[in-house]
Amino acid sequence: MRSGGRWGLVSSLSGPLPLDSARWSELSHAYGPASDLPDLLSQIDRMEEISFEDKGGPFSQLISAVYHQGDATSAALAAAPHLLRTAQSKAIPSRINLLIVLGWIESVRTQECSERIGPLYEIYRQCISEALSECIQILQLDDLDPVDLRYLLGALAAFKGKQFLAARVFQLDELYAHYLEQTGQDDTPPTRL
Secondary structure (H helix, E strand, C coil), X not given: CCEEHHHCEECCCCCCCCCCCXXXXXXEECCEECCCHHHHHHHHHHCCCCCCCCCCCHHHHHHHHXXXXXXXXXXXXXXXXXXXXXXXXXXXXXXXXXXXXXXXXXXXXXXXXXXXCCCHHHHHHHHHHHHHHHHHHHHCCCCCCHHHHHHHHHHHHHHCCCHHHHHHHHCHHHHHHHHHHHHCXXXXXXXXX
């Protein structure tokens, strides 16, 4: 195997960026270099339950760093395969939450962001393809919570390359809240954020 140019990766890259790679510090997230992400990804992998209710915990910190104010970062794309691997080892509720985050990332991914990760982009694309399959499997369950169903449909749209549709599905909370405000109704929609 030989080194692969600027990225220092082997030409036959076949898996996600190793958590001990120095390359993490070359990637960025909302708060700067992504050298802290491997630790967060390891912590999330060890968590028994991964929930949006865990405010301030590793999952919340990771979301804030890689999907900050609706922007995906280069580190988000490198972290995605690790998040998928973790999802595949968890119970359905945690798996759903991780797939939703992957959907958020894909729904706002830009070409520029894709280009910044170089050869890791192909690994990211494989991850999204596998996430699509995982999402379809879960959508076949009969007892899905309606909120989970809505967010999974947004993730499905993102995984299918329908970023505009995915963004609109993910924004339904805001649209519903605006509708309630305009009509004077007092009913708070359930949300994941």
